[in-house]
Amino acid sequence: MLDKTNHHMTSAEFREAGREVVDWIADYYDWIEKYPVVPDIEPGDIRKNLPAHPPEKGESFDAMMQDVDQIIMPGITHWQSPNFFAYFPSNTTFPSILGEMISAGLGVQGMVWKTSPACTELETHMMDWMVELLGLPPRFLSSGKGGGVIQDTASSAVLCAMLAARERVTARQSNKTGTPSNLVAYTSTQAHSSVQKAARIAGIGDDRIRLIDVDATFAMNPTALEKAIQEDRLAGLVPFFVSATVGTTSSMAMDDIYSISKVLDDSIWLHVDAAMAGSAAVCPEFRGMHDGVEMADSYCFNPHKWLFTNFDCNCFFVADREALINALSILPEYLRTPEHAAGAIDYRDWQVPLGRRFRALKLWFVVRHYGSKGLQTHVRQHIELAKEFESWVSKSNQFQLVTRRSLNTVCFAHRKGNDATERILQKVNATGKLFASHTKLGDQYTIRMVIGGHNTKHRHVLAAWDHFCSMAEEVVPQ
Amino acid sequence: MLDKTNHHMTSAEFREAGREVVDWIADYYDWIEKYPVVPDIEPGDIRKNLPAHPPEKGESFDAMMQDVDQIIMPGITHWQSPNFFAYFPSNTTFPSILGEMISAGLGVQGMVWKTSPACTELETHMMDWMVELLGLPPRFLSSGKGGGVIQDTASSAVLCAMLAARERVTARQSNKTGTPSNLVAYTSTQAHSSVQKAARIAGIGDDRIRLIDVDATFAMNPTALEKAIQEDRLAGLVPFFVSATVGTTSSMAMDDIYSISKVLDDSIWLHVDAAMAGSAAVCPEFRGMHDGVEMADSYCFNPHKWLFTNFDCNCFFVADREALINALSILPEYLRTPEHAAGAIDYRDWQVPLGRRFRALKLWFVVRHYGSKGLQTHVRQHIELAKEFESWVSKSNQFQLVTRRSLNTVCFAHRKGNDATERILQKVNATGKLFASHTKLGDQYTIRMVIGGHNTKHRHVLAAWDHFCSMAEEVVPQ
Numbered sequence: 001m002l003d004k005t006n007h008h009m010t011s012a013e014f015r016e017a018g019r020e021v022v023d024w025i026a027d028y029y030d031w032i033e034k035y036p037v038v039p040d041i042e043p044g045d046i047r048k049n050l051p052a053h054p055p056e057k058g059e060s061f062d063a064m065m066q067d068v069d070q071i072i073m074p075g076i077t078h079w080q081s082p083n084f085f086a087y088f089p090s091n092t093t094f095p096s097i098l099g100e101m102i103s104a105g106l107g108v109q110g111m112v113w114k115t116s117p118a119c120t121e122l123e124t125h126m127m128d129w130m131v132e133l134l135g136l137p138p139r140f141l142s143s144g145k146g147g148g149v150i151q152d153t154a155s156s157a158v159l160c161a162m163l164a165a166r167e168r169v170t171a172r173q174s175n176k177t178g179t180p181s182n183l184v185a186y187t188s189t190q191a192h193s194s195v196q197k198a199a200r201i202a203g204i205g206d207d208r209i210r211l212i213d214v215d216a217t218f219a220m221n222p223t224a225l226e227k228a229i230q231e232d233r234l235a236g237l238v239p240f241f242v243s244a245t246v247g248t249t250s251s252m253a254m255d256d257i258y259s260i261s262k263v264l265d266d267s268i269w270l271h272v273d274a275a276m277a278g279s280a281a282v283c284p285e286f287r288g289m290h291d292g293v294e295m296a297d298s299y300c301f302n303p304h305k306w307l308f309t310n311f312d313c314n315c316f317f318v319a320d321r322e323a324l325i326n327a328l329s330i331l332p333e334y335l336r337t338p339e340h341a342a343g344a345i346d347y348r349d350w351q352v353p354l355g356r357r358f359r360a361l362k363l364w365f366v367v368r369h370y371g372s373k374g375l376q377t378h379v380r381q382h383i384e385l386a387k388e389f390e391s392w393v394s395k396s397n398q399f400q401l402v403t404r405r406s407l408n409t410v411c412f413a414h415r416k417g418n419d420a421t422e423r424i425l426q427k428v429n430a431t432g433k434l435f436a437s438h439t440k441l442g443d444q445y446t447i448r449m450v451i452g453g454h455n456t457k458h459r460h461v462l463a464a465w466d467h468f469c470s471m472a473e474e475v476v477p478q
Numbered sequence: 479m480l481d482k483t484n485h486h487m488t489s490a491e492f493r494e495a496g497r498e499v500v501d502w503i504a505d506y507y508d509w510i511e512k513y514p515v516v517p518d519i520e521p522g523d524i525r526k527n528l529p530a531h532p533p534e535k536g537e538s539f540d541a542m543m544q545d546v547d548q549i550i551m552p553g554i555t556h557w558q559s560p561n562f563f564a565y566f567p568s569n570t571t572f573p574s575i576l577g578e579m580i581s582a583g584l585g586v587q588g589m590v591w592k593t594s595p596a597c598t599e600l601e602t603h604m605m606d607w608m609v610e611l612l613g614l615p616p617r618f619l620s621s622g623k624g625g626g627v628i629q630d631t632a633s634s635a636v637l638c639a640m641l642a643a644r645e646r647v648t649a650r651q652s653n654k655t656g657t658p659s660n661l662v663a664y665t666s667t668q669a670h671s672s673v674q675k676a677a678r679i680a681g682i683g684d685d686r687i688r689l690i691d692v693d694a695t696f697a698m699n700p701t702a703l704e705k706a707i708q709e710d711r712l713a714g715l716v717p718f719f720v721s722a723t724v725g726t727t728s729s730m731a732m733d734d735i736y737s738i739s740k741v742l743d744d745s746i747w748l749h750v751d752a753a754m755a756g757s758a759a760v761c762p763e764f765r766g767m768h769d770g771v772e773m774a775d776s777y778c779f780n781p782h783k784w785l786f787t788n789f790d791c792n793c794f795f796v797a798d799r800e801a802l803i804n805a806l807s808i809l810p811e812y813l814r815t816p817e818h819a820a821g822a823i824d825y826r827d828w829q830v831p832l833g834r835r836f837r838a839l840k841l842w843f844v845v846r847h848y849g850s851k852g853l854q855t856h857v858r859q860h861i862e863l864a865k866e867f868e869s870w871v872s873k874s875n876q877f878q879l880v881t882r883r884s885l886n887t888v889c890f891a892h893r894k895g896n897d898a899t900e901r902i903l904q905k906v907n908a909t910g911k912l913f914a915s916h917t918k919l920g921d922q923y924t925i926r927m928v929i930g931g932h933n934t935k936h937r938h939v940l941a942a943w944d945h946f947c948s949m950a951e952e953v954v955p956q
Contacts, residue, residue: 009847011504014572018503021576022496025583026489043591043822046599054607058849061576064842068580072839075596080585087593090833092585094492098499098539102546104578104788105503107558107570113521115565118553121524129532152630153831163679179657179681193808194832200808201641201830203657203681304833310582311835330671330678344521352679352830353631354672355568355782357789361550364542369487371536454486 009061017061024065025097029080029455036432037081039074046075077435082455085464086437088249088276089452092310095369099362100310110356113344120345123150123360126367130315133372134281134301137294140317142345147321149350150359152312154275155194156352157300160316160324162198162241165269165297167327169240175327179203184232185241186210188220188255190248192273208237218253218403218441220244226263241269244296246289247277250439250448252406258292272299275314276452279306280383280407282375297323306382306408306452307375309366313359316350325349378454382408385451385461392465398472402446410449411441418445420476428471434464487539495539502543503575507558510933514910515559517552524553555913560933563942564915566727566754567930570788573847577840578788588834591822598823601628601838604845608793611850612759612779615772618795620823625799627828628837630790632753633672634830635778638794638802640676640719643747643775645805647718653805657681662710663719664688666698666733668726670751686715696731696881696919698722704741719747722774724767725755728917728926730884736770750777753792754930757784758861758885760853775801784860784886784930785853787844791837794828803827856932860886863929863939870943876950880924888927889919896923898954906949912942 009017049071079090110119127148131140140146151157166174166183174180185204187195189211199209210232213224229239242264244255254277261270272293278301280286293299300316303309318324329349340346348354370378390405393412402411414420422438422445429435439446447468451461487495527549557568588597605626609618618624629635644652644661652658663682665673667689677687688710691702707717720742722733732755739748750771756779758764771777778794781787796802807827818824826832848856868883871890880889892898900916900923907913917924925946929939 009572011507011572014507014575015500015504017572017576018500018579019497021579021583022493022500025496025579026493028583029489029492038592039595041595043595043817043820044599046596047603050600050603054611054845055849056851058852059846061573061847064573064846068839072596072600075594075599076584076586077592077594079587079594087587090585090587092582094487094489094495095539095542097492097579097582098495100582101496101499101503101575101579104570104575105499105506106554107568107788108554109557109565109568109789114516114555116553116555116557117517117519117521118524118550121522121553122528122550125525125528133532153833155831155833159679159830174681174683175678176684178659178683178686181656181659192832197806197808197830200653201637201679203652205652205656206654208656310585311587311833312831328675330675339521342521352637352675353633353790354670355631355633355789361546367532368537368542369539371533373534374536 020065032078032081033083035076035078035081037078037083037435038429038432039076040432041075046071080453080455082453082457082460083434083464084453085449085451086435088305088450090304090311091306091308091452091454093308093366093454095365096308096310096362099365103358103361106358108358110358111348111354112346113339116358119358119360120347122364123347124148124345126360126363127315127317129367131317133367134278135284135287136290136299136317139294139319140299145321146317146319147345148315148317149347151300151314151316151351153314154192154273154300154302155197157314157316158194158243158271158273159198159201160328160351161269161271161298162202164318164324164327165241166202168269168323169238169267172326182236182238183240184208184210184237186212186225186228186239187243188212188214188245190214190218190250190253191243191245192249192275195243214253218248218251220255220260222256222259222263225260229263239268241271243271243273246272246274247407251403251411251441252277252409254289254406256292257290257296261292261295269297270295272296274299274301276302276305277407279303280379282372283379286407303363303366306379307366308370308378308454309363313363382451382456385456385458386410389449389451389461389465396469398469398476402441402444408451411439411446412449413444413446414472414476416476421445421447423475424468424471427475428467431467433467498543507933510556510559511561513556513559515556515561515913516907516910517554518910519553524549558931558933560931560935560938561912561942562931563927563929564913566783566928568782568789569784569786569930569932571786571844571932573843574786574788574840577843581836581839584836586836588836589826589832590824591817594836597836597838598825600842601825602626602823604838604841605793605795607845609795611845612756613762613765614768614777614795617772617797618777623799624795624797625823626793626795627825629778629792629794629829631792632670632751632778632780633675635792635794636672636721636749636751637676637679638806638829639747639749639776640680642796642802642805643719644680646747646801647716647745650804660714660716661718662686662688662715663721664690664703664706664717665721666690666692666723668692668696668728668731669721669723670727670753673721692731696726696729698733698738700734700737700741703738707741717746719749721749721751724750724752725885729881729889729919730755730887732767732884734770735768735774739770739773747775748773750774752777752779754780754783755885757781758857760850761857764885781841781844784857785844786848786856786932787841791841806830860929860934863934863936864888867927867929867939867943874947876947876954880919880922886929889917889924890927891922891924892950892954894954899923899925901953902946902949905953906945909945911945
């Protein structure tokens with residue numbers, strides 16, 4: 001099909017190959033349930049089928065697609081399977097894929113306004129839409145002092161927040177003289193490891209990040225936070241950053257942002273990580289989890305988790321964009337463009353990398369395809385399914401809840417304890433019929449059932465429960 | 479076309495919409511020359527055409543595509559235009575777009591081996607292929623102690639390199655106790671701003687990064703570097719990191735890696751940033767620029783610049799992967815997976831973010847589509863075109879070279895000085911017929927002509943030269 005002598009795929013050839021790939025993707029979703037959710041392979045099994053050396057001459061598109069099917073697909077963990085209940089979901093959807101295709105086709109760089117104005121302006125506009133969609137406080141709107149930006153992940157968002165806080169608390173000295181050795185950051189024992197990773201990167205270090213105790217619901221204890229801050233101040237240290245979590249990674253626990261904000265003064269930057277849970281705020285009835293976010297300096301959530309937009313798409317908001325830009329802009333004033341001076345946003349100054357692709361397109365496609373009503377429908381369905389799963393667990397003679405359900409996440413364990421629970425989970429996952437992952441809550445080995453896949457329906461959740469129950473009967477002596 | 483009541487695009491609808499998008503992309507490339515390369519708009523011109531509020535009800539795909547054409551396209555700077563000669567190129571190509579489509583379709587997460595083994599293994603394999611394709615030293619192969627990983631950008635790569643260096647020089651104490659206040663990093667005055675940004679992020683600070691003088695070719699002066707290191711040591715400071723540049727952003731100047739390495743001892747991490755120039759090493763005749771890279775601790779280049787793979791795709795190599803993992807792994811030993819213990823790579827420990835998408839697919843598609851011979855052909859064509867452009871400048875009565883051509887980059891200026899040069903460039907760019915950008919070399923305002931667009935042919939370069947010459951006649955009194 002391809003003329004390999006000119007080393008260039010023509011647009012006519014691309015039309016044909018592109019249609020094949022579109023059909024390949026559609027076929028994948030039509031048949032996704034036929035694959036084991038997790039492949040049964042060992043490290044090295046994929047590489048051994050790949051040629052040791054790159055080709056000298058170009059190969060045909062057909063040969064490449066054949067290898068996708070025969071070499072790559074046997075090594076895929078199917079995150080988009082309706083039977084994927086592990087970790088947190090990383091949803092993609094057809095409208096999102098279409099947006100990503102256009103972004104790849106245009107191939108523009110959005111590091112400053114001028115390098116593709118539409119890339120920057122659509123992104124700012126989508127971030128403002130998100131404030132409205134999630135009912136977030138107006139301080140995060142670009143029309144005021146705040147604003148939003150798309151980061152790759154919540155890890156990068158918390159790093160940027162911490163850098164902004166570091167620069168603010170040192171009155172813009174830390175970028176010049178280095179990270180002072182007296183700054184202290186706080187988060188809970190249940191927070192995502194990215195907070196600690198950010199503290200390492202930013203030169204704070206493990207010794208000056210406090211992992212605050214949690215209460216019975218695995219939410220940060222604000223009194224313990226207040227006490228830790230007081231102790232550090234008495235020791236001559238400078239508390240500067242708190243990361244609260246709305247929907248922890250282990251059990252979707254909800255830190256009480258309002259109570260946390262009450263023990264902080266203005267010198268401490270409050271970041272809110274709602275990476276997974278935030279999307280639920282498209283439904284007004286779940287917005288209570290955000291109470292107090294109007295006191296936060298920054299906030300983020302991941303449409304690439306539960307708002308059906310393919311990775312990477314983290315929405316990161318700040319109340320004071322100048323604080324962020326002060327921390328991350330590398331340019332002296334005289335190098336700023338006229339458009340920047342006129343108020344145009346240069347997003348390179350809002351993130352760690354310089355380059356950036358046109359990620360707002362896919363988010364725009366998703367929001368427009370579903371509308372707020374459609375997004376609500378999907379989120380509510382997942383939470384209803386989780387409620388039903390919770391009811392099955394609570395009526396079970398074999399299993400019990402480890403903590404109360406939160407949104408779409410049910411944490412449960414076998415009544416006979418950790419060994420039984422672990423064996424059941426491993427054997428259920430080994431069937432390939434579903435994939436769930438585990439955590440430890442206190443000392444308890446816990447199965448996490450997270451229902452957030454775009455294609456997950458009632459029958460998949462019911463089948464998963466049946467698998468857990470019959471495996472329990474098989475491996476745990478009654 | 480779409481049934482908007484079920485809030486879900488069916489696979490049949492996706493097949494139809496996907497074909498439309500494929501044709502839209504192909505049409506874009508068929509007609510790309512009809513657009514002004516840079517749009518003539520003001521900040522806010524795009525946003526004012528977007529609805530203030532997100533829709534409640536889902537909209538049709540046709541409405542979305544209509545808005546792409548009518549609202550987005552007038553705000554695009556056309557990086558893929560054959561008349562784009564600004565900054566450095568950010569190439570995409572049809573095979574790369576096809577790979578990105580499959581990646582978006584699969585929607586897998588590659589943070590650890592288990593979460594999609596093929597994502598990790600194809601990436602490791604591609605990085606090994608790149609070592610062979612570019613003739614890089616075997617120390618960067620995964621079969622030894624080293625290995626490669628795809629980062630989003632060279633900015634992130636240099637940050638990771640600096641973090642690995644910081645942790646190594648402190649005997650694994652900086653992650654625990656914070657960045658010590660005695661570490662010093664070095665790069666040249668011509669290095670990319672990302673080195674300084676990394677030093678800020680990592681808690682080093684501007685006061686402890688030395689921007690070393692360059693020689694007449696704008697390459698780092700190794701003697702000046704040696705002197706700076708000695709002075710810092712005498713002052714009780716600890717030199718720990720040097721970033722050398724192969725192909726500087728301003729003028730594609732080549733630091734002499736070998737001479738630089740000779741003034742360093744093993745306690746100093748040598749990073750080599752070949753973001754733009756590295757791709758030229760697919761041609762054996764250009765590999766001299768890499769002399770000495772066998773002494774480097776890390777190296778990176780960007781296939782998303784000049785190896786026809788769409789953003790983001792930075793290939794980052796380390797000679798000692800344990801040094802990188804020690805700096806970036808957040809997990810205690812007992813949480814590592816059995817597969818990790820068995821030698822599987824968990825790429826979350828090689829980067830700042832946790833999540834990561836399947837970026838190796840597009841690189842695989844590009845290398846297989848072109849083969850090493852095809853990649854060489856395109857790179858050689860660009861360099862031949864730059865040579866020809868250089869010959870026109872050197873014969874010109876109006877313009878002159880500011881420094882010698884390096885690879886595909888020609889730096890030139892009007893003979894009447896900065897004001898004339900700046901006016902000519904601004905007016906040429908305002909025509910929309912091409913886009914070139916400027917730099918300052920010493921005090922000289924300089925036009926950079928970078929010929930690296932995949933679709934750029936002889937006629938485009940010739941037309942650009944004609945535009946410069948006739949604009950010079952128009953705006954500069956003879």
